[in-house]
Amino acid sequence: MSQPTQAQIFAALSAQSSGSFKRSQPSTSTFESLGPDALNQLTTSDGIKGKKTNSRRLICPRDGCGSVILLEGVGELIEVEGEVLPHDPTSPFASPSSPSPQYYWLIPTGPFAFENIGFSRPDKSNLNPLPAFTPKDIPGEIAGKVKYLICAECDLGPLGWSFDGGKAGWLDVRRLRYGEGKS
Numbered sequence: 001m002s003q004p005t006q007a008q009i010f011a012a013l014s015a016q017s018s019g020s021f022k023r024s025q026p027s028t029s030t031f032e033s034l035g036p037d038a039l040n041q042l043t044t045s046d047g048i049k050g051k052k053t054n055s056r057r058l059i060c061p062r063d064g065c066g067s068v069i070l071l072e073g074v075g076e077l078i079e080v081e082g083e084v085l086p087h088d089p090t091s092p093f094a095s096p097s098s099p100s101p102q103y104y105w106l107i108p109t110g111p112f113a114f115e116n117i118g119f120s121r122p123d124k125s126n127l128n129p130l131p132a133f134t135p136k137d138i139p140g141e142i143a144g145k146v147k148y149l150i151c152a153e154c155d156l157g158p159l160g161w162s163f164d165g166g167k168a169g170w171l172d173v174r175r176l177r178y179g180e181g182k183s
């Protein structure tokens with residue numbers, strides 16, 4: 001068994017820091033990178049009502065941002081019959097996937113449940129831009145104006161939606177990155 005020499009240690013250190021001293025971001029995963037088992041890997045079941053919450057923290061998907069959006073256990077996984085958020089082809093988000101169902105994190109209790117979140121201004125030109133099947137605070141009621149959820153640090157969005165005057169927020173599982181699972 002041989003210990004590395006001091007010269008080898010210095011060589012290794014300088015190799016690591018070549019270029020920049022930027023601290024490396026903690027390792028995160030995209031939804032797609034977790035493969036077909038992603039939903040299982042990202043949820044913990046309470047075992048009682050079959051409610052599933054996020055087992056990993058939710059992070060802004062923009063490279064180099066890394067703002068923490070939601071801590072573990074705060075978002076509840078829900079299934080929706082289709083794609084809710086509008087898709088802009090110039091956005092970094094994956095194109096809408098094949099038909100339903102789609103999955104979202106429901107945060108029922110308002111902005112303070114988030115670690116960091118930003119809101120777009122309500123869209124006054126189009127009061128009802130989301131599809132009819134979009135979940136709302138109170139099912140069946142006419143929802144208020146849509147306020148999209150965006151990253152509080154870098155404004156990337158929409159990551160999800162909420163309604164003016166409502167408490168709940170919803171985040172698209174495919175528009176986030178996920179912290180490492182506890183092992």
Ligand SMILES: [Zn+2]
Pocket residue numbers: 060061062065066067151152153154155156
């Ligand atoms: Zn961000």
